[in-house]
Amino acid sequence: MKPKPMRGGYFSLEGKKGASLAVTVVKEGYRVIKEPLGSIRFWEKGAPGSKLPNKEEPFLYILRKKGEAAELIYLPYGRYKLAKDGTPMVIALKTGKAAVTRDGDLQVECWIDDQNKDEKEQYDWRCRISVPGGGLAPWKGEEGFEFEAPAGGYQRSVEINMPKTAERWLDQVEQKYFVKTGDGKYARLVFRLFAASKPFCVLKVHYNPSGSRNLEYDPAKEIKIPKK
Helix, strand or coil, X not given: CCCEECHHHCEECCCCCCCEEECCCCCCCEEEEECCCCCCEEECCCCCCCCCCCCCCCCCCEEEECCCCCCCEEEEEEEEECCCECCCEEEECCXXXXXXXXXXXXXXXXXXXXXXXXXXXXXCEEEEEXXXXXXXXXXXXXXXXXXXXXXXXXXXXXXXXXXXXXXXCCCEXXXXXXXXXXXXXEEEEEEEEECCCCCEEEEEEEEECCCCCECCCCHHHCCCCCCC
C-alpha cells in the first residue's frame, strides 16, 4: 500500500487492518543509516513496554545520500577462537584468515580468569586489540555518517578491561574502529568479543586494498576474495 505523503517527510497509512504491519523505508541513491528500534513491525497494541508512533512522537528513519563508493573487500562476521591466557590471535584483514604475525594486520589477546567467579558469577577479564605498525581510531559506525578513515589519531592498541567488581559487568562487548594497517591500508571494523569460558571474537570488516581512506561500500563494487 502506498503511504499518504505529508509535509516534512512524514507519511501516514490509513484503512489497513491486520495483526501486524511491516514498514521499510528506501530511497534510490540513499543509505538507511538508522531505523527506530522496534519499527520493523508494529502490532495493534504494541509489544510489552513499547510505544506506537503518533503525530507528536513519530518514529524517525535516517537516510544519508550515498557518496562515491570505493572497491572494497567485505568480510562479514568472521568468527575466531581465542585463548584465555593471552596467546595472540593474528588476523589478516584482506582475507579474514588467521595468520602468522608477519602476515597479519590485527592482533587480539585475551586474559580471562573465569575460575575465580564471585557470588554473582562474575570474573575478571581483559582484552587487547592491536595493529602492529599501524593503529586503531574510534569509529561511530554507519549511523555516524563516517565512511572515510581519518588521516591521523591512531593508537597502536586499545584495551577493554572488565573487573568482576565493575558496576555494569558484561561478558560480551562490541567496539567499532577505523584501522590503519602496518602497510598503510585502511579498513573499518566492527569487533564483538564474547569473553566466556571458550572465548571468541567476531569481526565485520570493510577493507580498502588501494591505500585510499575511502571506505564507502557498494555491493556492486565489492572485490571478491577467492575461497580456497
